[in-house]
Amino acid sequence: MVRQIPPGKVLTYGAIARMMGRPRHARLVGRALWGTPSGRGIPCHRVVNSRGGTAPGWDGQRNLLENEGVPFHRNGRVVLERCLWQPDGEPPDE
DNA sequence: GCCCTGACTCCTC
DNA sequence: AGAGGAGCCAGGG
Incomplete structure (x- = not known):
């Protein structure tokens, strides 16, 4: 599923x-990604928490996201309103 | 089997 | 808006 995130x-x-x-398995998803090997085409860096916060101990995640054009708030949070992916179809730009 | 911990989330202060 | 506490599921000691 993470692999499908553009x-x-x-x-x-x-x-x-x-x-x-x-x-209720949000934490399970996190732990699953924890065991996700790199180079599998699994952009686990595209996965953040509900507040748009990046994973602790992994500051490089923000860099990767910004590199892809993901907007960040001044406090270091991802602008979910602008980059939350919806497989059902992209929401209107406002 | 009990207790602690964690890439989480929600509610309240 | 940041901090603290409780609920959640699974893993490890």
């Missing part, structure tokens, strides 16, 4: 969990 877009743990029918 560049410039992000997904939240809770969103993924709910897509899978497990709204």
